[in-house]
Amino acid sequence: MRVEDLDTPAVVIDRRIAEANLRRAQKRADALGVRLRPHIKTHKLPLFAMRQVEFGAAGVTCQKIGEAEVMADAGISDIFITFNIVGRQKLERLLALHRRVTLSVVADSADTVEGYGGVFTDPSRPLTVLVECDTGGGRCGVQSPADALALARRIASHPGLRFGGLMTYPPRGKVAEVDAWLHDALALFRSEGMDVPRVSVGNSPDFYADQAFTAATELRPGTYIYSDRMQAAFGHGTLADCALTVLVTVVSRPTPDRVILDAGSKALAADLSPSPGHGYIVEYPEAVITTLNEEHAIADFSGCAARPAIGDKLKIIPNHVCVVSNLFDTVNLVEDGEVVEQLPVAARGRMG
């Protein structure tokens, strides 16, 4: 089937662009001398997780146990869940997962550590726990290297747990500050004779930045596989590196300049980008998607020389691609305009 024969809205992934993005990232990690551990939240597909590992990734990163379970089912053997896992039901699932794969998790509080310690009690197969550090991102994380050390000691005090190192989700564009925080922590741990096996640093926007995280032993970009309008606006590649588009149909042209597309926030998500509007229309770069309702995109074509006809199919590069992956049950892989594979988004909607 040709792409243009797909019913809309549909997610279309250019496999060659995606694979080129995967190879380039692995090269980048190799050049930096760090391990690549891609975040699967962007694609949520076993196929691409396996490709990432084939290309050299050390394993994958997941945010939810449900995502990790899907990846384990698909044969991924090394999974890092960068989330404080709290509550009896989740801890039991975590224990079951730990029996199947090489698993690591994070903690930023004594409560979380005690939760792990209460369930993981086998010294012959300890759970690896990294300390999540708030290096300026303002989300989770211990607030100082001293707090990181105290929590690492608490982890190490449990026979069924193993201190795995430090993890942070850094604020974008603050490489020097984040690096300084981590080096301070590493110096403190060293002065206390405590080994830090891994220093895992996240995010896509800084992955290709001129300045690298020198404290990191592992990087966890996610969005780079598809890229999106936000990444391009941040200067990370161009729109030509965007592998995922949403195919839509023009369903109405109520005025000369207003064009209505059959994809709203239920397909494109309402996330904003530094660029104007709710996505980039490939065929009409000057068009601006001014409003998204749930099932309609309202676009202003006043800046365009031509206008599409009702029934025309157009491709949209979304502002934020990860959230789009979570909205569709199926994606279409294409090569040269031909649909070569239709895949269920296996880790979509895994909430817990």
Next chain:
Amino acid sequence: MRVEDLDTPAVVIDRRIAEANLRRAQKRADALGVRLRPHIKTHKLPLFAMRQVEFGAAGVTCQKIGEAEVMADAGISDIFITFNIVGRQKLERLLALHRRVTLSVVADSADTVEGYGGVFTDPSRPLTVLVECDTGGGRCGVQSPADALALARRIASHPGLRFGGLMTYPPRGKVAEVDAWLHDALALFRSEGMDVPRVSVGNSPDFYADQAFTAATELRPGTYIYSDRMQAAFGHGTLADCALTVLVTVVSRPTPDRVILDAGSKALAADLSPSPGHGYIVEYPEAVITTLNEEHAIADFSGCAARPAIGDKLKIIPNHVCVVSNLFDTVNLVEDGEVVEQLPVAARGRMG
């Protein structure tokens, strides 16, 4: 199972509040002397669609054929799809659906009408097509009563189509203007001797407004079944009328005032409300959810007298409830804090 034993994040629907909202809306429609045709986008559940019909609704409204197919499968016999259906694949599904239920659709262009006319050719079972009117909403719709008349004539010229009336999705808070537009159109149609069988007017916010749409024969509110923070902010009921909450767990408290919850934009959606923040925390009304990442909510508790502990479960009333229904595969119906039913969100993610 008790609500507090649910793993998080989870959607919890207070069945009694939802049913009270349904009954109140039917009473309102009856008092206005109009037919109620609820939009199922808010709940996406056959169960509640059937309840709406049991309580007196004339049928339901869907935005997508996929939603309508789910509702037809569930036994709903009268369905209005308020979307310009364009493209061969969708028209064929529409034809199949038309054989099963009493179906009506809309058109705002000659292209859409000609599309219907090309597929629906049986004069013994014509497809009912309403003319979608832009009464100030700035989305789809013909721009004037004269254009509505011209399109109605085009519909009527097809033996397999039947002109069904006028439909509009009105801008919020503009009842008088919308009503004037519709009355102008009705006068024009009357002067031309053309019957207008139905005048269908949408939206929840104006459903309980003091001023009613006097031109309407049918109203299509959706959000009223659950209500949400946005509706309450608009003055339509109070937060006590909100039937749907998202149960979340406190997973981190990195600073005295910062609380991290295990539900981000993937569970709560990023839609904003006139009230500050990304949702209302029932147990801590003064807390403000300042940021949603995909899997984390970051909340500022500086205005609260108390703080929750890690592991505590809290209930959030979302800003916009319809989009939340589309993010979860399952919802939990509760009564008196007991989970009485777990339902798949059957019409979730129906894109086309």
